Amino acid sequence: MQKATIQLETLVCPSCSMKIESAVKSLPGVNKDSVKVSFSTSKVKLDFDSTSLTIETIEKAITALGYVVIKSQVKPQ
Amino acid sequence: MQRWILSKKNPIVLASGLLIALGFMSEWFFHNETLAIGSLILASMLGIAPIAIQAYQALRVKVVSIEVLVTIAVSGAFFIRNFEESAIVTFLFLFGAFLEQRTLNQTRSAIKELTEMAPESALKKMDDGEFVEVDVDEVDVGDILLVKTGAKVPVDGFVVTGEGYINEASITGEAVPVHKKIESGVYAGTILENGTLQIVADRVGEDTTFGRIIELVEEAQDSKSEAERFIDKFSKYYTPAVLILSILVGILTKDIELAITILVLGCPGALVIGVPVSNVAGIGNGAKHGILLKGSEVIGDFSRVDTMVFDKTGTLTQGNPKVADVVFFTEDVASVKSMVANIESESDHPLAKALVEHLGVTEKLVVERTEVVKGGGIIASIDGKRIAIGNVSLMNQEQIFLSENALKDIHNFEQNGNSLVLVSVDGTLKALFGIRDPIRPGVKEVLQKLKRLKVKNLIVLSGDNQGTVNRVAKELGLTEAHGHMLPGDKSSFIADFIAKGHIVAFVGDGVNDSPSLALAHIGIAMGSGTDVAIETSDVVLMNSDFGRLPHALGLAKATASNMLQNIVIAVGVVLVLLASVFFSEWMNMSIGMLVHEASILAVIVNGMRLIRYRVRV
Numbered sequence: 001m002q003k004a005t006i007q008l009e010t011l012v013c014p015s016c017s018m019k020i021e022s023a024v025k026s027l028p029g030v031n032k033d034s035v036k037v038s039f040s041t042s043k044v045k046l047d048f049d050s051t052s053l054t055i056e057t058i059e060k061a062i063t064a065l066g067y068v069v070i071k072s073q074v075k076p077q
Numbered sequence: 078m079q080r081w082i083l084s085k086k087n088p089i090v091l092a093s094g095l096l097i098a099l100g101f102m103s104e105w106f107f108h109n110e111t112l113a114i115g116s117l118i119l120a121s122m123l124g125i126a127p128i129a130i131q132a133y134q135a136l137r138v139k140v141v142s143i144e145v146l147v148t149i150a151v152s153g154a155f156f157i158r159n160f161e162e163s164a165i166v167t168f169l170f171l172f173g174a175f176l177e178q179r180t181l182n183q184t185r186s187a188i189k190e191l192t193e194m195a196p197e198s199a200l201k202k203m204d205d206g207e208f209v210e211v212d213v214d215e216v217d218v219g220d221i222l223l224v225k226t227g228a229k230v231p232v233d234g235f236v237v238t239g240e241g242y243i244n245e246a247s248i249t250g251e252a253v254p255v256h257k258k259i260e261s262g263v264y265a266g267t268i269l270e271n272g273t274l275q276i277v278a279d280r281v282g283e284d285t286t287f288g289r290i291i292e293l294v295e296e297a298q299d300s301k302s303e304a305e306r307f308i309d310k311f312s313k314y315y316t317p318a319v320l321i322l323s324i325l326v327g328i329l330t331k332d333i334e335l336a337i338t339i340l341v342l343g344c345p346g347a348l349v350i351g352v353p354v355s356n357v358a359g360i361g362n363g364a365k366h367g368i369l370l371k372g373s374e375v376i377g378d379f380s381r382v383d384t385m386v387f388d389k390t391g392t393l394t395q396g397n398p399k400v401a402d403v404v405f406f407t408e409d410v411a412s413v414k415s416m417v418a419n420i421e422s423e424s425d426h427p428l429a430k431a432l433v434e435h436l437g438v439t440e441k442l443v444v445e446r447t448e449v450v451k452g453g454g455i456i457a458s459i460d461g462k463r464i465a466i467g468n469v470s471l472m473n474q475e476q477i478f479l480s481e482n483a484l485k486d487i488h489n490f491e492q493n494g495n496s497l498v499l500v501s502v503d504g505t506l507k508a509l510f511g512i513r514d515p516i517r518p519g520v521k522e523v524l525q526k527l528k529r530l531k532v533k534n535l536i537v538l539s540g541d542n543q544g545t546v547n548r549v550a551k552e553l554g555l556t557e558a559h560g561h562m563l564p565g566d567k568s569s570f571i572a573d574f575i576a577k578g579h580i581v582a583f584v585g586d587g588v589n590d591s592p593s594l595a596l597a598h599i600g601i602a603m604g605s606g607t608d609v610a611i612e613t614s615d616v617v618l619m620n621s622d623f624g625r626l627p628h629a630l631g632l633a634k635a636t637a638s639n640m641l642q643n644i645v646i647a648v649g650v651v652l653v654l655l656a657s658v659f660f661s662e663w664m665n666m667s668i669g670m671l672v673h674e675a676s677i678l679a680v681i682v683n684g685m686r687l688i689r690y691r692v693r694v
Contacts (some may be wrong), residue, residue, distance in 0.1 A: 010185070012177045018313070022138040040185060040298035040357040065134045066127070068084075073214075 002064030003075045006044040009068040023061050079241045082126050090171045096120035097164050119161040124167025125151050146340045148189045153337035165667040173674030180681040194247050194266050199231035216281050224274045224530045233280040242270020294364045300372030305352050307418030312349050319343030342654045342669040348675040351643030354684035359636030362690050367619035368629045375615045378598045380637035381580045385532050388585035389539035392603050394514040397429050400435035402511035404486050413507045415439035416464055420457045431512050452563040465501045477501045490546030519624055521553050526627035529694040538562045568592040631692035643680040650676040
């Protein structure tokens, strides 16, 4: 399991975080309970299995929703 | 393609605004119907593109978002050939989002300033002994780092060589530089004002004190109150409900105009965003002023505090007691002194420290069987003699006879505001020490401000004798003072007050008061930004600065009422809109969207007032 912190462009509505949360949770290899989208800091935090999923795929799922990823950080857990 | 459109939102807003202006001008001034309708159609299509994309993306992850409502409404308007409305609604929606993003960035500025203080690089000693600049993430515990004048300390650690002055404002809120020499602890995010240091990394990244503070502030800003969780749940079902309602209205009345107007009016906006905005701005203001409010629940409770309970030692007083008066009831002063000094040097109790400091260096003795009596003192053996050092109740427990003279001295010492330490050797009283702990400067003014902030009960609890506590209470203008309190007594005292329906805040040093801190509605620890204090309390005052207490309380009150204002604005707007769609002639989709966006901006701007909040009492 890896721990990822993804910084997004400012989120404008709390419902945006709902969208991102359900999109990230639907990716296979993501620990569903670990997904946390912070409205006030516009950050996504999650744990994922790096053998079946890459950080790029996660970023892509978020950008596909129309949110800009500024930077992401992956650390071993 | 989709991403390209989304990334061009700002030019799209501008273009659609210009097209709308062109449309209206050609209708009013040139009476050119075709050009007018043409530019409005173009504006609508341009404007709906990014909204529709986001609506589609949301539906794909099974969320009925506000964009879904707007897309349907605009398509409906298009369908009934009301191009004016479709153009204006898309424009207002996009322009509103643009303004919201701008203003929201403002409310978050405080936390941003904080995270920008985080160090980014470090000079790390490589295997060849050279220092190379690396990213701060590449620093591991145990690495040797070089910090030059003007640079940020990259991680928490200890000085191994060199000395200098460090500005620790980012951690403690105190701007006066602190002198650091070998073995001094240094903290990530602080700035070396002069000198050069080599430090060894002890804690890195999010584990540093600075990293923890940032994480706590972020968590606090995101924490949700009961009301917010309700609103979140509510809005999850609310948007689909609005959709169903408008479809029903459309089918029943055959009035598409009315149906799509309901869609736009029903957009949840101000309600969902109002409370988080106040929360973020309020907590941000605190962070900037060295106050950590841990979440909106804490803000709610703190704002209604009517009783504040203070621990005396280290909170109201400097926590650095000194021996002020001494009487010996024996000729052999030297041997009593050395016995007391040897026994007390084993204790960490502040009174013990004061005694050791006062007595200075004495003959070394072997101390056996030391027993600490909680809330009483200490009993030990030296050379077969039983020595008890402690308060009057310990003497009673030990059945020590207190002569008339001794009682008179005890009374006088207490009158002077001393804490008493009595010494008995083999059952006879040998010495009486009076120890006083000076009151912290500025405490009196702070307490008066708290009173003006409508805290009715200001109470001091202490393990010291009643005389000492009374003197402190009288000098500071406290409403109640209770002495002879063991840690257990303090927490049951707080439990009693809570049972009586008071909202209680407890202010303590965070070390031996943890039950009281946990039990009170609001626990405020005064432990100079130590880990324990930061973790256990609800409100953290950086650098144990008692003077920040009124700002903290005032801010909590201001934030709580700001949230309430925002809820009133949001609910009020929805009610007015809904009423006017049914009972007035002037309501249409464009006005609905305008009012809707305006109410969102209103709650954001209202929340922004908190950024500049200053306590005024």
